[in-house]
Amino acid sequence: xxxxxxxxxxxxxxxxxxxxxxxxxxxxxxxxxxxxxxxxxxxxxxxxxxxxxxxxxxxxxxxxxxxxxxxxxxxxxxxxxxxxxxxxxxxxxxxxxxxxxxxxxxxxxxxxxxxxxxxxxxxxxxxxxxxxxxxxxxxxxxxxxxxxxxxxxxxxxxxxxxxxxxxxxxxxxxxxxxxxxxxxxxxxxxxxxxxxxxxxxxxxxxxxxxxxxxxxxxxxxxxxxxxxxxxxxxxxxxxxxxxxxxxxxxxxxxxxxxxxxxxxxxxxxxxxxxxxxxxxx
Amino acid sequence: xxxxxxxxxxxxxxxxxxxxxxxxxxxxxxxxxxxxxxxxxxxxxxxxxxxxxxxxxxxxxxxxxxxxxxxxxxxxxxxxxxxxxxxxxxxxxxxxxxxxxxxxxxxxxxxxxxxxxxxxxxxxxxxxxxx
Numbered sequence: 001x002x003x004x005x006x007x008x009x010x011x012x013x014x015x016x017x018x019x020x021x022x023x024x025x026x027x028x029x030x031x032x033x034x035x036x037x038x039x040x041x042x043x044x045x046x047x048x049x050x051x052x053x054x055x056x057x058x059x060x061x062x063x064x065x066x067x068x069x070x071x072x073x074x075x076x077x078x079x080x081x082x083x084x085x086x087x088x089x090x091x092x093x094x095x096x097x098x099x100x101x102x103x104x105x106x107x108x109x110x111x112x113x114x115x116x117x118x119x120x121x122x123x124x125x126x127x128x129x130x131x132x133x134x135x136x137x138x139x140x141x142x143x144x145x146x147x148x149x150x151x152x153x154x155x156x157x158x159x160x161x162x163x164x165x166x167x168x169x170x171x172x173x174x175x176x177x178x179x180x181x182x183x184x185x186x187x188x189x190x191x192x193x194x195x196x197x198x199x200x201x202x203x204x205x206x207x208x209x210x211x212x213x214x215x216x217x218x219x220x221x222x223x224x225x226x227x228x229x230x231x232x233x234x235x236x237x238x239x240x241x242x243x244x245x246x247x248x249x250x251x252x253x254x255x256x257x258x259x260x261x262x263x264x265x266x267x268x269x270x271x272x273x274x275x276x277x278x279x280x281x
Numbered sequence: 282x283x284x285x286x287x288x289x290x291x292x293x294x295x296x297x298x299x300x301x302x303x304x305x306x307x308x309x310x311x312x313x314x315x316x317x318x319x320x321x322x323x324x325x326x327x328x329x330x331x332x333x334x335x336x337x338x339x340x341x342x343x344x345x346x347x348x349x350x351x352x353x354x355x356x357x358x359x360x361x362x363x364x365x366x367x368x369x370x371x372x373x374x375x376x377x378x379x380x381x382x383x384x385x386x387x388x389x390x391x392x393x394x395x396x397x398x399x400x401x402x403x404x405x406x407x408x409x410x411x412x
Contacts, residue, residue, distance in 0.1 A: 016379060017379065024379070025378075025379075026379045027375065029333075029375045030373055030375060031333075031334075032333070060375070062370075062373070063368055063369075063370040063371075063372075063373050063374060063375045063376075064370045064371075093370065096367075096370045096371060097301075097367040098366050098367050098376055098378050102378075155378050155379065157382075158381045158382070158383075160379070188381060191381035191382070191383040191384065192319075192322065192381070192383035192384060192387060193322035193323075193325055193326050193384055193387055194318075194322055195317075195318040195319075195321035195322045195325075196321070197325060239325075239329065240329075270333035271333050271334070
């Protein structure tokens with residue numbers, strides 16, 4: 001890790017909205033690597049408390065293409081700590097200039113077992129009862145799936161409005177297409193920077209809210225028997241340091257957790273591989 | 282390989298994006314132009330978001346154009362604002378529309394405050410080393 005950091009002397013905070021689930025049209029700047037740890041903690045009514053951890057490596061391959069690898073695990077009280085799988089996602093910007101609504105296309109391959117507690121998105125008829133299955137039983141079932149998202153995003157007077165429409169298809173099981181959505185709105189607390197460096201000042205803070213959940217599947221589209229969450233968000237981007245994001249996610253129906261707490265810390269390495277020997281050849 | 286790189290860099294820095302700027306964007310006025318506080322704030326934003334590619338002195342490097350060239354310094358604030366909003370994605374310049382408009386104008390105020398200049402040979406090599 002120290003060797004890695006020695007090649008990446010410059011760090012900065014990212015410019016993305018503070019969402020934990022919703023994607024905006026912001027892509028990683030080309031050559032930059034963002035390393036993030038996403039945590040989600042909850043306590044299902046008929047299950048054990050859990051804490052999931054997701055390591056996220058996001059790289060700007062091109063100005064119009066961002067690729068990302070996730071490694072996931074979780075620990076459950078009175079049960080075990082396990083690795084739950086990986087995801088590889090790619091986001092593409094099809095239009096080369098900005099418009100009032102800006103689309104981004106998202107494609108992800110997932111190899112994740114049923115013990116996953118990250119809830120990076122909600123699709124299909126996901127239920128809180130899924131979170132009460134013991135790890136030994138849940139990890140035995142692995143789903144390899146392809147997930148697509150249509151991401152739409154608007155910037156208006158400092159506000160960001162983002163809408164995600166999600167579809168997911170299991171590749172190794174004969175399950176129907178599953179659907180979900182995520183909506184987000186956010187704004188930095190100050191739109192202009194101050195002349196002097198600061199940490200706990202409005203320009204480094206952003207706030208917002210997310211609404212997300214499942215939309216059933218091809219056998220039953222809609223909100224029936226799905227989980228739904230509403231989450232206020234706050235983030236602090238420390239200059240030359242990490243960005244910290246926190247959001248309590250409130251379940252909106254009996255199929256959802258009462259509260260799911262999300263915490264994310266991310267750090268962006270600028271021109272991460274610029275100094276590597278193979279880059280200069 | 283070097284010849285190919287030279288062509289790519291030359292194309293990236295040819296300023297062809299200027300032809301795509303609509304007239305109404307070209308005429309936009311920077312509300313922060315010449316303001317000392319805005320220039321200082323723009324300098325901080327530049328260091329955080331732009332210096333990684335264009336260098337701390339904005340002289341560019343072997344892959345990214347100088348922002349102190351005559352072409353950039355003579356571009357209108359509105360033209361540069363359009364570039365920050367839209368980027369030049371096919372040439373590697375990301376868009377910065379997620380940065381609030383006010384912040385983007387502050388960056389432009391800072392870049393314009395630098396004025397046109399060619400790097401000294403010593404400072405140029407230091408610049409490249411610092412990338």
